Each structure stands twice: as structure tokens, then as C-alpha cells.
Amino acid sequence: EVDVYFAKSNTSYPTVVEKGFALDLNDIIAQKKFDLTPYGTVLEQHYVIDGKLYALPFRTNDWVIYYNKSLFDAANIAYPTNDMTDEKFFETGSQISEGDVYGSAFFPKPGFIVPALIGGVDGFDVLTSDFKQLIPATQKIVDEMAAGTWENFAESVSMSKDQTYFYQGKWAMLYDGSWFTQMLEAQDLGFEYLVVKSPYWAGTSKKGFATSTPVLLNAKTQKLDAAWTVLSFLCGEEGAKIVAESMLVPGYKTDEIMSIFKQSTGLDDSSMAALTDNTTYGLGTASVQLARISSAINEELELVLTGNQTAEEMADNLNTRRDEIMNG
Structure with a gap:
């Protein structure tokens, strides 16, 4: 054995x-x-x-922001910092997004976007907290997608897009885990990248997933x-x-x-500072129900990102599905 x-x-x-x-x-x-x-x-x-x-x-x-210095230099925009809010993440990204280049980016899978939503509420625990609290962060992410700050989720999925689009210089800032450093170092990028701490939502504590x-x-x-x-x-x-x-x-x-x-x-x-001494958070308390609830969140968020339900409907569905999982 x-x-x-x-x-x-x-x-x-x-x-x-x-x-x-x-x-x-x-x-x-x-x-x-x-x-x-x-x-x-x-x-x-x-x-x-x-x-x-x-x-x-x-x-x-630690989930952080990787950014392409060349795209920032070309746009004559100040580099991201280790105390950037999510609102600033999108505002800065909107100044770079043009054509097939996007200033802000997520790996197009719900599980890579959920951490940003959870961070919208200090102390949020998917096992116990009201999912309605995630509506503002969810709506902000949807609105920024509609505005073209980050690439349309359904389009990205249909084209099987992944981190390689950062390699290609198509994404200026990418929200990703620290494992991405190893992947980047294996590439001949043609540009310099740096790392800053994960952004945090205004009004919440500075923390990272x-x-x-x-x-x-x-x-x-x-x-x-x-x-x-x-x-x-x-x-x-x-x-x-x-x-x-x-x-x-x-x-x-x-x-x-x-x-x-x-x-x-x-x-x-500066990049090392982004990866160390972070106040971190997870999805919630370690529990046998955590994986099941996590899967439910990914399913419901995907419906929102593809225009098949609203953020409010997602929250209601998740509160109901969690009750079923916890009591099933």
C-alpha cells in the first residue's frame, strides 16, 4: 500500500x-x-x-498580479504597486485594453476568478456566509468584462485561452498563483515581467488568496x-x-x-515582497463539504460570466445549494 x-x-x-x-x-x-x-x-x-x-x-x-512592463511603458502608465485595490486593478487595465490586448486578465476558468469574489468580504466563509455579500464584487467583475477591461469569458473559453496569452504580450496584468513564476522562467518572453501583491477591494483589509x-x-x-x-x-x-x-x-x-x-x-x-509576508485567506474552514460547495460556486459563477443568470440569482442559488450540501 x-x-x-x-x-x-x-x-x-x-x-x-x-x-x-x-x-x-x-x-x-x-x-x-x-x-x-x-x-x-x-x-x-x-x-x-x-x-x-x-x-x-x-x-x-500566494495569488498575485503578474504584469508586463513593456505594455505599461508603451501606454506610459505607472506600474502596479503592492497596495493596489481591485478597483485600481480594473481602472489601470482599462487604460491599456485596446484591440486584442487586455489590461486586466483572469485565467478563463471560474475557479481562477472565485478568489477575487471571496476577497470582497473580510472573513467570508463559503460554508457559513451569505452569498448575497458577493453580489457587488461579482457585478463589478461582470461590468468590467462588458466594458472590455478584461476579455469576454465565453470567447476566451471558446478559444481555449490560457496563461500563454500573457507570454504572447496580450494580457498586461494577470491574476494568478505563484506557480506561474516557474512557467514564466521557462519561456523566452521577449519582455520583462514583475510581480505585485494581490489587489484588495476598497474598504476591506489588505489580503491575498x-x-x-x-x-x-x-x-x-x-x-x-x-x-x-x-x-x-x-x-x-x-x-x-x-x-x-x-x-x-x-x-x-x-x-x-x-x-x-x-x-x-x-x-x-519588489517582486519578492509581493510573494512574502502576506495576510492570506482561503475559501473557508477546512471541511468535507468544502470541495462540493466550491464546485457549486464555479458552476453558478460560470452561468453569470456567460450571461445566463444575474449575480443576484447566483447568490440565491448558492445559498440554496449550500443548504442542500450541508444537510444532505
Whole structure:
């Protein structure tokens, strides 16, 4: 049997726990005196379920804005900053959008846009909060799409557009996770890119969305010490150095490890500041219902983005669907 394994994401991770496939790590962490401090807040935000910890993060992804300096220079517009609001993100993008070039951009999948909506309300939790609170942010994103600030969602999907359009110089600013750094460094771009912190909605706290990749131990492992050795290597200091060298942000972060990441990517100090010391948020409390509710949000948002329902209808439908999921 498999003793150590990856889950797809922190959103799907609770489902693995629900099926009884994951071992609570609290005892062995205490036994080994393993320091959890370098993981920051990600354990509490993504992995603790009813006081039990079933995974450690192999890597984390702060969602940020990547921008093309050349497009800003050509438009004679000031570069984005690490304290940009979402409103400024769209206002700036509107000054660049022309023809087939768009100033603001999202990867055309609902799951890449939902984090921006959730950030519209401090402390929003998809398990408990009223989805009507997301109507203003949803409507703003729809209005900016209609205005041409970012590309029509349905058109982008029909043309199978993805991050490569940033490579091609067609998107000036892209909202994406920190894994995109590795992808960019593998390209011959022909322009310089930089990174700034995720924008925040005016009137809310400065924060950014974060995801992570969990590593778990099989609840039935007969080789606990050996399995722990593998897990603590992958998600601890040694593994983190290798991850940082490969231009990805590890879950285990120290000043030394982030220096390795900076050296491997060549990012400047401002871009590094965008990827570190962030106040982060997720979709909600780690729960076995999280993945199901997340899927429902993606489905309902896609109907809004394709003009098949309003933001208000989305909110009503999500409140109803969540009740069905939670009580089903």
C-alpha cells in the first residue's frame, strides 16, 4: 500500500480525510518535536479539521498580479504597486485594453476568478456566509468584462485561452498563483515581467488568496517512522530548499529558503515582497463539504460570466445549494 501521498489541493483534501485515508499527524509531530512555525497560518487555514492535522504543505501559492512592463511603458502608465485595490486593478487595465490586448486578465476558468469574489468580504466563509455579500464584487467583475477591461469569458473559453496569452504580450496584468513564476522562467518572453501583491477591494483589509498542495500519510501505514521520514523530507527544510531551487514557493518558508527562491528566479526585491509576508485567506474552514460547495460556486459563477443568470440569482442559488450540501 501507499504510505505517503499527495492530495490534489487543499480544497479536495478534506474529502480524503472523510474517507478515512489520512492519519492525524499531531502525535508524531509532538513525538518528533517537529517545528511547525515555518508554515505560518496555512495549517490552520487549510488543514486543521476538528483540531486534527492530517497533512503538511509541500508548496504554497500566494495569488498575485503578474504584469508586463513593456505594455505599461508603451501606454506610459505607472506600474502596479503592492497596495493596489481591485478597483485600481480594473481602472489601470482599462487604460491599456485596446484591440486584442487586455489590461486586466483572469485565467478563463471560474475557479481562477472565485478568489477575487471571496476577497470582497473580510472573513467570508463559503460554508457559513451569505452569498448575497458577493453580489457587488461579482457585478463589478461582470461590468468590467462588458466594458472590455478584461476579455469576454465565453470567447476566451471558446478559444481555449490560457496563461500563454500573457507570454504572447496580450494580457498586461494577470491574476494568478505563484506557480506561474516557474512557467514564466521557462519561456523566452521577449519582455520583462514583475510581480505585485494581490489587489484588495476598497474598504476591506489588505489580503491575498492562497492555496497549497498537501502531503498525507496513509491512516493504515505499517511503517510510520519511515513514512514520517519521507513526509518530513518533502515538506520540511531539506525538501523546501529543492522546491525553492526549482522556482516554486515551498510550504516550509524561512529567510534562507526564500533567498534560494529569489536566486533561482532572479526576481527583484519588489517582486519578492509581493510573494512574502502576506495576510492570506482561503475559501473557508477546512471541511468535507468544502470541495462540493466550491464546485457549486464555479458552476453558478460560470452561468453569470456567460450571461445566463444575474449575480443576484447566483447568490440565491448558492445559498440554496449550500443548504442542500450541508444537510444532505
